[in-house]
Amino acid sequence: MxxxxxxxxxxxxxxxxxxxxxxxxxxxxxxxxxxxxxxxxxxxxxxxxxxxxxxxxxxxxxxxxxxxxxxxxxxxxxxxxxxxxxxxxxxxxxxxxxxxxxxxxxxxxxxxxxxxxxxxxxxxxxxxxxxxxxxxxxxxxxxxxxxxxxxxxxxxxxxxxxxxxxxxxxxxxxxxxxxxxxxxxxxxxxxxxxxxxxxxxxxxxxxxxxxxxxxxxxxxxxxxxxxxxxxxxxxxxxxxxxxxxxxxxxxxxxxxxxxxxxxxxxxVNGLVGMNVISYRPSESEDGYFVLLASPEVKSALAERVEKTMVFAFDKSGSMSGKKIEQAKEALKFLINQLKPGDTFNVIAYDSAVESFRPELQRADEATIKAALSFADGLYAGGSTNIDGALQTALKMLNDPKRPSYVLFMTDGLPTVGEMHELKIAANAKQANVVNARVFAFGVGFDVNSRLLDRLSGEHRGQSVYVRPNENIEAHVSNLYTKIGSPLLTDLAVNMEFDKVIPAGSASPISRTYPRRLTDLFQGEQLVWVGRYKYGGPVKVSLTGSVAGEHRTFTFPATLAERSPDETNGFVEKLWATRRIGEIIDELDLKGHNQELVDEMVHLSIRHGIITPYTAFLADERVNLADRESNVRRGLSLARSGLDKAEGKAGVEQRDYKARLKESASGPAGVPGMAMGGAMSAKKAGRGASKPADPESMRRLTAAKGQAAVTQNLEGEVEVLESVRNVGQKTYFRRGQQWQDSTVTPEQAKNAIRVTQYSPAYFELAAAHGGALAKYIAFDEPVLVNLGPKTYQIDPPPPEEGATDKPQDK
Known part of the structure; x- marks a missing residue:
């Protein structure tokens, strides 16, 4: 036995x-x-x-x-x-x-x-x-x-x-x-x-x-x-x-x-600290970097930064009952967080738009008390005038030198006034003359999640989705705790290379995410990723406004010419995670694009980041090398999925997209999407289920590395047994073997065959100080690229006279 x-x-x-x-x-x-x-x-x-x-x-x-x-x-x-x-x-x-x-x-x-x-x-x-x-x-x-x-x-x-x-x-x-x-x-x-x-x-x-x-x-x-x-x-x-x-x-x-x-x-001492981590596996390709910037946790300067907050509050009929009570408590929490020197106003809207005061108010004991009384007097009724509320809130802001924020909450679709999604977004853009940040809260599933993403994206904010039976106040207070103390606003990053860049050359830094930098808040950390062309010493400059004063912070860094090992390989996967999130965002907001889907499929295969639109790659019958067919299937799934702007599927897709775009550590930083990170057997993110049958469990636990995890359109997390991430490689199970995603059909034909547990097998495992051994440590056949060569690892034949029963002497 x-x-x-x-x-x-x-x-x-x-x-x-x-x-x-x-x-x-x-x-x-x-x-x-x-x-x-x-x-x-x-x-x-x-x-x-x-x-x-x-x-x-x-x-x-x-x-x-x-x-x-x-x-x-x-x-x-x-x-x-x-x-x-x-x-x-x-x-x-x-x-x-x-x-x-x-x-x-x-x-x-x-x-x-x-x-x-x-x-x-x-x-x-x-x-x-x-x-x-x-x-x-x-x-x-x-x-x-x-x-x-x-x-x-x-x-x-x-x-x-x-x-x-x-x-x-x-x-x-x-x-x-x-x-x-x-x-x-x-x-x-x-x-x-x-x-x-x-x-x-x-x-x-x-x-x-x-x-x-x-x-x-x-x-x-x-x-x-x-x-x-x-x-x-x-x-x-x-x-x-x-x-x-x-x-x-x-x-x-x-x-x-x-x-x-x-x-x-x-x-490091000072107002801001900054570090750069780079990874470049090959000199023939651009490298990857992540920049981490963090301000002081306890800074007297943060108390000096005066900001403007406008709270736009949905009180339409659909907000009645428990929702309106939670929303009022959330609104009162926000009002109580205002600091001396802040200016603010409260917009309450249904069919019509009502303001606490006709113009911005300076936060003090009297105005805060009056605003709390205004919040207590709100009740639910009427339709939803999203366009009117947004324009009223944004047009109140008139000081471009002052950090300004609009927290906009809705639980429904626009039903009064302008109702076309693109026109509402255009009106908001025209009204936002001070470049205010817009943070959108969608309450429940009856919201146009694509509209909220469009608004927060164009105004350098964030969308937050509160699902039915979740507490509105908890979500609002969690966000405000992060953004309540802006320290450095209007950020920009520049990298100055020691090497001479040829005239007319493209920028040595490319494909950086997030594309538009947000403000840096006290207690928060900027995580900025990108690709670079030239290795060597660089001077990194972070510029922004501090309490109305323009400041520049400069730090030295070194970008790897070629990485000696995979210690910082996570940077590549982090970049790929954010890039996939950006691709989905472009497909969602700008329409379907075959080239973008092609790139998304390629990144999913290369890095094992399986999205709702590339989940078919986990099917063992799918030919990974059939690029045209795979792109066609990905385009079809993206079109059918992202066309859903409302309902549970709409909200879950936008929330998933945001988690990819904001991930701080690749799939491990996406809640519910990392088998070894935030995921557990009983619950993985939302709606996860664990494999129950013995064969599924055997394959899930016996194979090397981490099983890939994806999310379907309804937000249910699924473990993909046939996709494994090992170090910097992704393996797909095809037939009775595991296949390195970088192996081409031509390489597979000319693979060097090695029998498992043979002298050649152990020599291969010991090569390069054992650094590559993890890539052949499967107990089933495996096809893998190691350096410039491709290997087919085959199992040994059963030993002569072997038995599966205990034997007496």
């Missing part, structure tokens, strides 16, 4: 029954080796049952049988890390449970990169320290290779080129729990002004059981002011009590496949 499953933070479990000496029973104590992860730059830990006497060879079925559930589960993983300057103290606590009926003998083995500065490594089981020994990379490689060869499981290949810390054996009795604590201190690296902390929690990528709770807490303290705080892997809750401290939290429930956790932070 071959039992295969996995447990969180301990990876893949293969269980082989063995017969201990002196026992007449066929089934005995099971010895296990747990391969844990302690240090940065590690991915999955492994659990392998090893023989006590002699190995029982198991034939390799094709297809593989449905696995028997594991005798292990993980109750929880809790990580506490404290970073002061560049020193990190880390404690990882894991609660394992033996759900089987036999005692398990466990041994931890920790892969350790040669270039990571780890000290004070301690492992405790139920509070008692466990002895261990450190193995150099050459000795460790023989152990990794032997386990892979013996177990016929390639998951350990990625540790080739790393050392190992090996502990002594400890028992886990049947039905018992063991709390395993790992403690270590690490000196963190600093590059491009950013301190880099990588935490290994990605050990459940082969698990068919979720981690019940996974919590990460990182406390950062620095002598200088902390500016940039950024994770390219996860969405974080970040608390900034002052300029020298940051508290970062991440929590997952029932998580199947979390990515390793990475945190980057930068320190």
């Amino acid at each position: 071959n039992l295969r499953s996995a447990i969180a933070f301990s990876g893949l479990l293969t269980r082989i029954p063995v017969r201990p000496p002196g026992s007449g029973r066929r089934w005995g104590i099971l010895a296990v080796v747990l391969f844990g992860l302690l240090v940065p730059a590690l991915a999955q830990a492994q659990v392998l049952i090893i023989e006590q006497h002699r190995r029982i060879v198991l034939p390799r079925p094709n297809p593989r049988p449905t696995p028997v559930p594991s005798a292990y589960c993980i109750r929880s993983v809790d990580v506490q890390a404290a970073i002061k300057d560049q020193a990190a103290k880390v404690q990882i606590s894991q609660v394992f449970r033996n759900t089987g009926s036999a005692t398990l003998e466990a041994q931890f083995m920790f892969p350790m990169p040669e270039n990571v500065a780890i000290s004070g490594l301690t492992l405790l089981v139920d509070g008692r320290e466990l002895a261990g020994r450190l193995l150099k990379k050459d000795e460790a490689r023989h152990i990794y290779e032997e386990i892979v060869r013996r177990q016929r499981d390639p998951a350990l290949l990625e540790y080739m080129g790393q050392g190992m810390f090996q502990t002594s054996v400890f028992p886990i009795p049947a039905q018992a729990e063991r709390t395993v604590e790992i403690r270590y201190t690490q000196l963190l690296k600093k590059e491009n002004g950013l301190i880099d902390f990588l935490l290994p929690i990605g050990s459940t990528k082969h698990s068919n059981k979720p981690v019940e709770t996974l919590n990460v807490t990182v406390r950062v303290e620095a002598g200088d002011q902390i500016k940039t705080v950024y994770s390219p892997t996860h969405q974080l809750e970040i608390q900034r009590p002052d300029n020298s401290h940051a508290l970062c939290k991440m929590s997952l429930r029932d998580a199947y496949s979390p990515d390793d956790f990475r945190l980057l932070y930068g320190t």
Whole structure:
């Protein structure tokens, strides 16, 4: 019997029954080796049952049988890390449970990169320290290779080129729990002004059981002011009590496949801090960059910035009942947030348009009290005059030097006055003479979501959608908390290259997103991505208005001529995520375009970012090389989907588009769209469902990397088992094998054939210091490009005399 499953933070479990000496029973104590992860730059830990006497060879079925559930589960993983300057103290606590009926003998083995500065490594089981020994990379490689060869499981290949810390054996009795604590201190690296902390929690990528709770807490303290705080892997809750401290939290429930956790932070004194991260895998193509700009968290200057706020409030008949009460509370919250020196007004509209006062009011105790009384007196009734409300609000604004914002709320379609979408947008553009920012709130599904996106996009704001049964006040207060304190307005970024740019050449910086920069608010962070033509030193200038004064902030940066490894490969995927969001926005607002759809399909295939309009690519019958057919299908899906401006499908598509455009870390930064990030087994974003049948679960958990995730037109999140993201590559399952998305039909014909677990296979895994081993660590056939060559990795033939039953001596 071959039992295969996995447990969180301990990876893949293969269980082989063995017969201990002196026992007449066929089934005995099971010895296990747990391969844990302690240090940065590690991915999955492994659990392998090893023989006590002699190995029982198991034939390799094709297809593989449905696995028997594991005798292990993980109750929880809790990580506490404290970073002061560049020193990190880390404690990882894991609660394992033996759900089987036999005692398990466990041994931890920790892969350790040669270039990571780890000290004070301690492992405790139920509070008692466990002895261990450190193995150099050459000795460790023989152990990794032997386990892979013996177990016929390639998951350990990625540790080739790393050392190992090996502990002594400890028992886990049947039905018992063991709390395993790992403690270590690490000196963190600093590059491009950013301190880099990588935490290994990605050990459940082969698990068919979720981690019940996974919590990460990182406390950062620095002598200088902390500016940039950024994770390219996860969405974080970040608390900034002052300029020298940051508290970062991440929590997952029932998580199947979390990515390793990475945190980057930068320190610099002054009003604004800025960092640039670049990635260029090939000198023959433009590179990718992300610019991170962060203002002071606590700045006296922010209190001096006086702004104008106009609140346009829908009180039409459809707002009656609970909605009008929530909206009134939201409006009163906004009024109470006004600061001395701010000017404001309140517009309430139904068929007609009513103003709190005929003109803007200066915020003080008396005007705020009167405005609150005005809000309390509003009631629902009448139709919806969107055009009239917008023009009234925008025409009140008359000072172009003052930061001005319109918060516009509606729960319906325009039914009075101008009702044509494009004409309403044109009227608003004409009325906005001071370049005010417009933030649009759509309440419920009966809104024209395309109109709201058009308004917020043309006026450098944002659309927020409040679904039925969601609290209006919570959404409004969440947005205002972000935008309530503008610090730097009318932003512009310039990059000045040391290299001489030939006269008449195109700009060395291109395809930057967002296209139009928004204001920089206190406590917020600008994330700006783009492509670059020339590597080397650059001078980056960020300009804007601070309290009415024009200011320029200049920082040095270096763009990679060619990246030595894939450490910053996330920048490429982040750029692709935002570019796809921009493409969808253009298709939505400017009409259907075959060239844009062609690019969207190409990016989806290359980066595994599957949209509602390219979801057909996950179908194993689709030929990825049939460009014409794929573009035709994508164009048809985009047309039928984006033509829906109203209803649930309209709102969900615009919300999805916004999440792509605003993503701070690629798919991992899109709520509900990252299998290893914000997604859990029970809930992924909105409407997710987990695969239930055993074969789906086997394919989802046994394959390498992260399963792609998409969203359909109704907002339901779907896990795509046939698309996997591994490092910088995307694999599609076609037939009985995994295919690298960059392999062309001609390359496939001339692929070099390598048999899995053969000497040539292990030589390939060890090449380049083991950096490419993860790309062939599949337990099924795989077609892949590695450097200039293409390889077809085939499974080995079943071993002679193999049996899947326990054998007695």
